[in-house]
Amino acid sequence: MVLHYSLREQVLHAIGIRIISGELQPGDVLPKEDTLSKEYGVSRTVIREAVKGLAARGLVESRPKVGTIIKPRSDWQMLDPAVLEWVAASEQNGEFMYHLAEVRQAIEPATAELAARNATPEDVARMREAYAHLEQVIENQDAWAVADLEYHESIVAAAHNEFLAYIIRALRKPLQSKRRINIALVDLLDESMVAEPYTSPHDEVLSRHREVLDAIEAGDELGAREASNRLQERVTSLMEAQSES
Numbered sequence: 001m002v003l004h005y006s007l008r009e010q011v012l013h014a015i016g017i018r019i020i021s022g023e024l025q026p027g028d029v030l031p032k033e034d035t036l037s038k039e040y041g042v043s044r045t046v047i048r049e050a051v052k053g054l055a056a057r058g059l060v061e062s063r064p065k066v067g068t069i070i071k072p073r074s075d076w077q078m079l080d081p082a083v084l085e086w087v088a089a090s091e092q093n094g095e096f097m098y099h100l101a102e103v104r105q106a107i108e109p110a111t112a113e114l115a116a117r118n119a120t121p122e123d124v125a126r127m128r129e130a131y132a133h134l135e136q137v138i139e140n141q142d143a144w145a146v147a148d149l150e151y152h153e154s155i156v157a158a159a160h161n162e163f164l165a166y167i168i169r170a171l172r173k174p175l176q177s178k179r180r181i182n183i184a185l186v187d188l189l190d191e192s193m194v195a196e197p198y199t200s201p202h203d204e205v206l207s208r209h210r211e212v213l214d215a216i217e218a219g220d221e222l223g224a225r226e227a228s229n230r231l232q233e234r235v236t237s238l239m240e241a242q243s244e245s
Contacts, residue, residue, distance in 0.1 A: 007042050011050040014040065016086040019059050019070055030060060030068040057083050079170045100171070105232040107167065108152065112212055112228035114159035116221040123158035124217050130154040131213050138202050151209065158216065195234065208234060 015036075018024050031039070036047045051068055054060045058075045060068050077083055087096050115123070130151040137143035149172065156168045198204035208231045215223035 007046045008049045008053070011036075011040050011042055011046055012053045012082070013086070015050060015054060016057075016059065016082065017089060019054070020083075020086040021090045024070050026070050026072045028070045029066065030070065032067070053082075059083070079167075081170060081172075084171060101232070101236050103171070105229070105236065107164065108155075108232055109225040109228040111156055111159045111161075111164055112216060112224040113221045114161055114164075115155045116216045116219055116224035118160045119158035119216055119219075123154070127151070127154045127158060127213055127216065131209060134209060135206060138206060148209075155212070155216065204234075 015024075015030075024030065030036075030051070033044045033047045033051075037044045040047070051060060055062070055068075057077045057080045059071055061071055062068050078087075090096075115127075119127075130147070130153075133147045134144070134151055137147050153168060156165055159165075194201055194204050198207055208227070211227040212224060212231060215227050
């Protein structure tokens with residue numbers, strides 16, 4: 001039973017990536033079950049179940065006498081964790097990452113403001129621990145991606161808003177991918193590109209995160225929102241500078 005489920009997930013992921021990446025375009029007809037069965041080396045039952053998974057996420061639909069059609073991107077269930085994972089894994093995801101940056105810029109300052117209002121001493125302790133982890137792994141891009149997500153999740157937890165928590169959980173995988181990109185951009189900065197009054201790229205990224213934490217700990221709602229907004233604006237400016245280079 002476990003093996004069957006594993007095969008289904010593998011095929012679901014593989015076809016999902018083909019759709020997300022544009023290999024299969026909206027309006028295209030998905031290859032027939034027999035063809036996919038031979039291509040992936042699995043039974044038709046596995047293919048059928050994988051296609052059902054795609055349909056449940058809005059990527060395909062079955063049409064009588066036509067077959068299984070790839071649906072437009074506007075119909076995709078973009079907050080579904082699997083769809084987000086496929087988008088994040090796709091090589092053609094530059095626009096998606098910009099959209100994700102815009103979502104972060106809309107959500108995270110408001111989340112920081114709520115955290116400044118609602119954080120308990122236990123929440124602050126968790127945020128401090130998460131920030132300390134950031135300091136420890138600043139030289140390691142993969143470890144930073146995980147630590148930075150944990151830091152921002154600690155702020156979400158301190159906001160005590162279950163809807164925000166749900167959104168962040170749904171976005172976890174692509175957010176982690178984006179954080180790898182962000183820290184890679186920081187590592188490409190030279191000293192002349194560091195904003196004042198910071199002394200180095202790593203000093204800037206850590207200090208901006210610390211400014212958010214300090215404002216939350218002080219209960220400064222406006223200060224937390226503004227510090228978070230400055231952090232997100234800086235990330236967006238680095239992405240834009242990289243795209244122009």
